[in-house]
Amino acid sequence: MIRFAVFTDFHHDLIHDGKIRMKELIHSLSNETIDFIVFLGDLCRPYPEYHFLMDALHSLNLPIYCAIGNHDIEHSTKETVTAFYGMPNDYYSFTYDNTKFLIMSGNYIQKNGQYQIYSKSEYNKDTDLYPIIPPAEKEWLLQEMADPTMQYVVFSHHSF
Secondary structure, eight states, X not given: OOOEEEEOOOOTTTSTTHHHHHHHHHHHHXXXXXXXXXXXXXXXXXXXXXXXXXXXXXXXXXXXEEOOOHHHHTTSOHHHHHHHHTOSSSSEEEEETTEEEXXXXXXXXXXXXXXXXXXXXXXXXXXXXXXXXXXXXXXXXXXXXXXXXXXXXXXXXXXX
């Protein structure tokens, strides 16, 4: 059996009691027997002064897998966010036992038939489509899920 914790939309920098909520989350998770943590985005803006949040999560000595949320990336680049969270890319997979977990991005905009990462609020809600999973990410997903002997769990900050 695989046991893991999932949380999202913590919004430390937008909701006033972030330090208290993180302390409560760490306390709660430290009392559980889990294999890893999945965080589905919008922890905070990826600014150095907020790195203590990642340090708190790492204090649990568990693997942490992150997805990028829209608020994570609206004032930063994809590279800044993935470095802050320690992600190998904005979408990736990991395997635990006989299950492959896929972390999707979906943080793309379609402008005039072209795809670009959503970053720094470069989105016109009247003309652009957002959130979008671009063809390259869809192809990657299909390739990742090609093994019929595996089980799959797909995570994303955005609904599909």
